[in-house]
Structures are given as C-alpha cells and as structure tokens.
Amino acid sequence: MCYNRKRVIWLLCGALIALATCFFQYRYDNKYNFPGPRAREGVLDLSQYAEDQPFFILAYGWELYPQLLLAPGEFDGHEPLFVYLGQYGGFEGANGSGSPHGCATYRLTILLPDQSKEYALELPEIYTASRVWINGAPVQSLGDVSDARGKPSTRTGMITFQAVGQAEIVVQAADYSHYYSGMVYPPAFGSVLAVSDLLTSRLLRTCIVTAAALTIGILYLTIGVKTGEERQKMTLFALSCLAFSLYAVYPLFHQFGAGIWSYRLEDVSFYLFLLMLTALHCSLCGIDGRPRRIVLGVGSSVALLSLVFPALLAERGLSVMMAYSWFLDGYKLLLFGWLIVTALFNRQKDGDTDGPLLAGLCAIAISMMFQTVVPVFEPVRTGWMTENAGFLLILLLAGVLWFGTVKAFADRATLTENTRLMKKQFSLQEENYRIVSENFAEIRRMRHDLRHHLNAVMELARQHQYEELEHYISGCEVSANQAVQPALCENHAVNAVLNYYIQQCGQKGIPLELKVSLPPELKLEDWNLGLLFGNLLENAVEASEKVPKDRQSVKVYSRIAGGNLLLTVKNAWDGQFIASGEKIASTKHEGAGIGISSVRALVDKCGGQFFLTPGEQEFVVSVVLWQQI
Template sequence: MKRIKRILLTGAVPLAILLSSWLLFAFLYQTDNKYTQKASQPICGILSLSEKDLRQAPLRYLIREWEFYPDVLFTPQTFADKKPGTYRQYISVGQYGGMEAGNIHRSPHGIGTYRLTIQLPKGMRTYALELPEIFSAYAFYINQELKAQSGDPNPESYTPCIKEKTVVFQGEGTINLLLAVSDFSWIYSGLTYPPAFGLADAVINARENYLLIRMAALLLGFLGLILSLYLGFRAHWKKGLLYALQCIFYLGYTAFPLLHRFFATDVNPWYALQLFCFYAMLLMAVLLQNSLCQIRGKIAGIWPFICAAGTVAAFLTGICASRLGLTAFYSFSLLSAVLKYGSAVYLLIVSGVAVRNRRRFSLLLLYTSEFFAVSLLADRVMPLFEPIRGGWFIEIGGTGLMLGLACALCRDLGEAYKRSLTLAEEYRLMERQLSMQKEHYRQLTQQIEAARTASHDLRHHMRTLRTLADRASLPDIRRYLEEYEPHTEPRDVITYSNHPAADAILSYYAGVALRIHAEFSAVLQLPESLNIPDTDLCILLGNLLENAVEACERQTAGKRFVYLRGEATGRQLRLVIDNSFDGIITEREGRYFSSKRKGFGLGIHSVRSIVEAHGGLVLFEPGDQVFKASVFIPLK
C-alpha cells in the first residue's frame, strides 16, 4: 500500500500538476490576454469602429499595424501641412523590443513617431485611452491637441520620465492619435505595451480591477514579510529571515506597476532595481530550497553563486543601459534565459533528490517547482501575452513558488517549535534527574557517614561495656544497652533498581507518591551493558513516572497507586507501568492531550520519540480507572 502511495505521489501527481498547470496557462492565454482579445484591430494604421463594435467590445487594446516613422519626431502639424515623405512601416506592439524595429544594424535607442487613425461612430461619447509605460519620453496628441506628455522627447533637451496616464476625451468621427517618442535610457524603447482604448467606464473599470489584484498581491507579500521578520528575529530563525528577503524582493518587483501608475519616475535606478528584485527572488528561492532540502557541500553553492553573479550583472546592465548597444542587449537576453530556466531546472533537481532521500516537504517543493517551471515554459512558448486583469505567467509561477516555500517553512517552523518544546521538556527532566541523583547521593553519604560514626563510637561502647563486665555490674550493663539501642535503629535507603541513574529517578518519584498518599512499587532489573544511553533511559522513565503520579494527584476518589515492573528478557527491554487515574482522558487519533497546557502532551511525545529512535514499540492502554503504559525496546 505504501509503495502504491509513493508511486502516486512521485509519478501520477507530478504528471497531473504538469498537465493542469499547462492547461491553466493556456486558458489564461486565451481569456486574460490583451493579444488574444476578440475585438477589431487596426489595419494599415486605421481602426474603424461601429456601434455594434462598441457594444460587443467597449474595451480593446490597440496592438496591430501602427504607422511607425523611425528617426523622426512628428507633430500633428507635420501631417496637416502635407503627408511626410519619410520612410514608414507598419508594426504591431510587442513585435520588436526597441527603435531598431527589426533592423539588427540599428541602435535600439533613438526617436520615432507612432500614428493611428480611429473612425468612431456618430454621436459624441466619452472615450478613454490608457497610455502604458512608454520608454522613455513622449508627447501624445489627439488630432491637433497635445493631451499628455512625459519627460521631454526632444533629443537636444532629452529628459526621460515614466508614468502611466489615462486620457479621457469626447469625440466622434475620425480622430488621429500621434505619439512622438524618444529613448536613450533603457533596454526597451518606444511603445512596448499595447494601449487600452474604449468607452471611458470600460477602460477605467479594467484598470481598477488590475490595480486591485496588484494591491492584493502586495498585501499578501507584506503579510509574509511582517510574519517572517517577526519569527526570524524572535526565534532566531535563519530560514525566516531568508524568506523575509524574498518577500522584500517580491514586493519590490510587484510594486513597480503601481509606482509608475501613481508617480512619475526616472528610468534609473528604478527599472534597474526592478530587474535586480526579479533575479534576487530567484536567488532567494534557490537558497531556501537548498536549506529545506538539506543540500550541502560545494554543489549547493555553485548555482546560488551563478544566480548572485547574474543578479549583479542584471542590475549593472540596467544602470548602464543608456550606453549599451543591441549586441549587449542580446547578450543580456541570453543571460536572463540562462538564469530563469537554469533556476527552474535546479529547483526541480534539488526537490527531486530530496524526494528520493525522503526529506521533509520535498513533495510540496517538487510540485511548486514544477508549477514554476511550467510558467517559464508557457512564457517561452506563448510569448505574446500581457494580462488584462491578472499577472504575467512568470509572476503567477513565482507566486506559486513563494506560497509553496511559505507552506514548507510554516511546517518547518512548526516542527522546530515542537522540537524546542521537546528539548525544553527534556532539559527540565534532566535537571530534575540531576537533583534526584544529588538527593540519592546525599542519602547514601549520610548512611555511610552514620556507619563510620557508629564504627568509630563502637570502640568506646565496647570499652565501657568491658569495664562494667569486669566489675560484674549486670544492672549497669543492662541500663547502658537500653540507652544505646534507640540510637542504632537501621535507616535503610530503599533500592528499586540495580542501575544507579534509574534508581535515583525511581526513588524520587517514590517520595512524590508518598507525599500524595499513593502506593508506590517498582522493580527494575537491567543488564550491566545497556545499549540505551542513560539520558534516554532517564527521560523515558521520568516522563512515564511523572505522568503517572500527576494522574494519581488529580484523582479524587479511590485508591492511588503506581506500579512499575521492568526487566531485560532475551534481547528485549520490557517496561510496564500501571497507575490509577480519574478515568478522564482526551485522545485524538492515538495522541493524548496535555492536562497542563493546550495541545498534545509533550511527555508522551518524548516517550514515543525515544522508543521509536531505538526501534522499539510503546503502547498506551487507558482503562476505566487504570492507565497502562508498555514499552518494548530491542537490545543489542
């Protein structure tokens, strides 16, 4: 049964995640994609809209066949005077990365003019045009009127500035859109993302929905940051601090669309920081997965080093973008692919090795790594994708990866907290064991000292009795003996076990049982050579006996008792403890709740851990008024 379950978890489930993830991204590509939206598009620089078109699609994205005039900055007056006699081509938004417009011999930086004619249906209506991030300075005109400007596109006084803007206007009939753009600052240039156009309410509602989802993602990252910082510093939890760094980079990367929506910024250092945040997220994911999967040695440091170097290289590329050419940008594109796909493959390999080694959380990490890898593959296979409402494929995959790491870290923290409680309980028991042994030693010392004193005094008593005997004073001898006998009553130390440490614990709890008026009986015979460390044996006995006497103490009626029997028979150590209790016990799925604190009992958990660590078996059998604990541990 376990083998079948293992096959399902490592074979069928990953295959199902692969298929479902791919179907998810294919679904998003068709339903939440500006490039696949079912709406009429411009043809040869002209978009004709009818009443029916507006009813069917009140919002559309202007993607196809813009007129593009490279190396010139036109104004509407240029076209009013006469049609320009310069070179013109029709391009689609996203077709090229910059002003080179497909010409590998041209610089990605430069100037250019985009123009589009829209034929609106009759009747004045309120329309809106949303201008996305346009690199890196522009002037936007509707007909003859300047409607928006960001920075200064004039090459002689060039000033870059990035800010998303929404232009609202009323119109009918034919309108001309003209966008004059300059870029000498960034990797991308010109009109990189498609503008949204349509009825004002539709454009504004779509933007608000997008911003709402972005803010929800930011809130999620912020909560993760606060929680991981608190736990990281409070519990000295290094993984929590690493995850806090990842949340910081996630917030930095996710916040940039909001930043450019509400604030006008320069290109650098902001876009360089955005690049840095993205690749730093990959680096943090690799480091966290290494830690959770317990990857050690030089191999664990090779790819993180490559990621760190790539992150620095990406930041420097962004800072120096204004001085780089097309070859450098192609090289950076190659570096970006190596970092993204290499990290995905590395995460899959690490989680796969962890699954083979049966590490904790390995299956969860394998599933989320697979989801992230599929998002990268979808981004490669379906490149013409820009979300209308949600996030980019890589953002969705990265968010899934972060959530998977968060779940694994929460489980890791829970187990670490449980281990800390167990260690604290064991430390308390060890301190008690030490005090027991000290008390046991004190009693033995007192007995030895009393015996030495009695031996020393016996010479004097014998001399006195000899003198009285020489005098034949029998009455004096009898009187002397009567006075001497009360001082010679035996004061024995009861021994429960031939094992000194175990005997000390048994003696301690015998005294506790006496104080609560419980009958105590214990016999524990152990071999001279025992493969169980004294610390484990004492913690085992201490937890069992402490639970037993505490159960007796809570008992309000009936006889209180604690009986322990233990011996090594054959090649097995057998311990049986019977104790009375009040019959009240809270159990769930074989685990017992503590009567001293909320949650499950630590003592029983510690007993189970020690017994299972030595390949043994422990049984707890609650009866009506008697609780029985049996321990069986194989001996070497």
C-alpha cells in the same frame, strides 16, 4: 541514473502547479485573449458593448505610421500599417531602415453609444517620450517627441474624458535611448470605476508582494546574522527575497515616472534573483566544486551584462538588440533545463524543507520556460508568470521560517520540560544519597551500640529472664528495620525515582504497586533512565488524582528479559484522550503533551518500541528498549 523518489514527487507538484497557473493566465488573464470585440483597420466598434462590459483591452487593429509624428487632422494622404501593440518591440516595422529607434504615430477610433458618458483610458509605459490626444484635445505630454536628444520620460497612469458617439485616440511616440520603443503594452479602456479598480488592484498586488518579500528577506537576514547554524542558507534565502522585492517593485516606480534607471534596476534585480536561486539550488542539491563555480559564474556574468549592455543598445542596430534578446531567452531555457535535471538526478538527502523549496524552484523554471516560448502574453490583473512563481517561492520561504520558528519553540518547550525533570531527578538522587548516608550513620551507631546490646542479652540469659530477653530482641529488630530503608531495585537511578513517588503516592493516598527488578548498570544512561521512569510515573499519578478515591491506582512493572528492558505503567484515568497522529494532547496546557513526547523521542532514539493502550478503566503505557545489558 539514480533519483530521489520523494524529491520527484515534490518537483512534479511544483511543475503541475506552475503549468496549471501559466496555462490559466495565458488563457484567461491575457490581454491578447481578453473577451470582447477587436478593432479592425483602426476602428473598434463598442457602440453595442459599452454598457455590457466594464472595460476592454485595446490590443488589436491600431493604425501605425512609422517615422512620422502626425497630429489629429494630419493623417490624410498617409497610408498606415495595421498592427497589434507588441507586434514590434520598436519602430522597425516596415520603416525602410530597420532601425528600432525614431518615432511613430498610433491611432485608434472607438465607436461609442450616442449618449454622453465619462470614460477612462489606461496609459501604460510609452517609450520614451509621448504626446496623447483624445478627440483632438491634448491630454498628456511626457518628454519631447521632436528632440532626439531630449530627456526621456515615461509614466503609467490613467486619463478620463467625456465622449459621445466616438473617441479618437492619437499617440505620438519617440525613442532613441531604450531597447523598447513606442507603444508596446496594450492599454485598458472603459468606465472610470472599472479602469480605476483594475489599476488599483494591480498596485495593491505589487505593494503586497513587495512588502512580503522585503519583510521575509529582512527576517532571514537578521536570523542569519544572529545565528551561526546554517548561516549560508539563511543568507541565500534573504538575498533571494530582497532581489525579488527589487524586481517586483518596478510598477511603483513606473507609477511615479521614475527614469530609465528604474528599467535597468528591474532587469538587474531579476537576473540577480535568478543568480540567488541558482546558488540556493546548488545548496539544496549539494552541488559544489567546479560545477557550482561555472553555473554561478555564468549567472553573475548575465546579471552584469543586464546592467551594462542595455546602456549600449541605443547606439546599436536591430540585429544587436535581437541577438541580446535571443541570448537572454537562451539563458533562461538553459537555466530551466539545468534546474530540472540537477534536481531530478541528485542523490543529496533532502532536509525537512528542501522538497517544498525545490518545488518552488521548479515552478520558477517552468514559468520562465512558458513565458519565453509562448506567443504574445501580457497579464490583465495578475502579475507576470515568473513573478507569480517567484512569489510562490517567497511564500514557501515564509512557510519554512514559520516551520522553523514553531519547531524551535517546540524544542525549547521540550528542553524546558526535560530540564525540569532532570532537576527533579537530581533532587531525587540527592534525597536518595541523604537517606543512604543516614542509613550508614545509623548502621555505624548500631554497630557501636552492639557491644552494649550483647552485654544486656548475656545478662538477661544468665538470669534466665527469657521473656524479657525476647522483648528486648524484638525491640532491637524493629529499630533496625526502621533505621534502614529497603532498596526497591538494584538500579540507583530508578530506585531514587521510585522512592520519590512512593512518598508522593503516600501523601496523596494513591495505591502504588511496584514490581521492579533492574540491574545496577544498563546501556541507557542513568539520567535518561530517570527521565523515562519519571515522565511516566508523573503522568500516571496526575491521571489517578482525577478519578474517585476508590478507583485510584498506579502500577509499575519493569524487568530485563532476554537482555531487553521491559517497562509497563498502568494507572486509573478519566477516559479523556485526544490524539492527532502520533501526538497526544496535554490535559495541562494547549498543544501536545511534552512528557509523552519526550518518552517517545527517547524510545525512538534508542531504537525501541512504544505502546499506548487507553482502556476503559486503566491507561497502559509500555516501553521496550532492546539489548540494554
């Protein structure tokens, strides 16, 4: 099988970045690997650590009482299970029925220092109704945990309380309508400032990610509607950004207690995002026809299933929920494999920006695989692995937009400069035509007057006035020479440009040396030939103006050798030369010089060669265009 080496390099870069990021998150930003003591059998001892660490993650050692709603003081006589949060997706753990729905009570006792202090407890989503007590005092109630048909209510937030010696946290939870149940996400506990800063940083990150994706999506959508070029790709870019913004915004909805619909929107927007990425991948890799229809059909079916099926899960058992979960994990793994394989073994030629975008898609595929197969993971400060990889792709799309905008401005500047030079060339042609017309008119007049001149010559000869005859003939010769402007070369386009710059150099007192011998017809079009000579001569004259009068000079040499056009322009200069790669900085404005760039682009287009030699006294530009006759 054949693969594109450049593409492989980009894919490897994306894979390495994604693997490094995922490993770093799993190892250093994972609630289940967070440093600090862990609770054992329902007790967490922070009496020696509360002043040393600003906050802790309460993930391990919780007491779980399945299918029981126990208030503080009612735990005697009940044997708990000891679990970590997230160990079960619902209340199915050792409850006898295996049902993920129902109710449960969680309890954790935290041993604290003996001095009174204000603490904060993060409250993540508790599905789908809950009541919370701290040291026997109720601090939050969402929904009705005692009513199976009650309206569900979830919300994230933070509660603060004063405590000394210990803090007993009791959480009652009930759920009959969601595919998660109870406490699934470990909360943070610590000083008010530390927990508040943690939640604020997460919220700020969500706002930045969502606003960036939404803005870039709207920009791409506007550009796609306004322009006809690559409209399909622009639309895919826009839809990918908009779907990602809907997926990334869910923490804001949860912050304000949005209903169950927000979780369904989160699921659907994520799989729509994957669908848009699949379509984008097909576009970048040139996958068309039946394979494209199959993969997009599967992606659309999964997105539709994520909208419809969760609403049916409430009436189903644990086996159906687990099958649904395994199906989604399998789809992600298959999508991961398909993205990587089709990107590696594809012969489609990459555009200027396809490599980075494929690297971003590879990073998303790696993150999906990593997040699916690794053990328990939940980020502390940063987002989920797939979110971070998706945001990387959004930034790459922003870079593509910036690159395209800069390129468009550069092309527009080049076009403007070429238009100016073309207008100058047209004016030169008009001036040349006017001069030629005047020469023809003068020749006609001289032919008309020739009879009178011959009569005068004959009369002077008949009278033997040879001295007067010599003066008369000399005067006629001078008049004829002044009447007809000599052609500098046989090529009319070049002749017009050279005549213009002869006048310019004459007005500015710059010595101009011309040794140009070109045939009337060349393979290079006249207007391109005029741009070539006009750009180089204009730069040469402007450079010569900046040096003292005694050093000013412009020299132009051009001829045909072996069928190839050879052109060399030399000029005096002040030694100011700034180059970055193949680009030469302009001395008239910021950025690269448009004239030299235009000449280089013309030479590259014709398959020629371009040489710059900035010497101590002279700046030399040489051009070779192959096989021009």
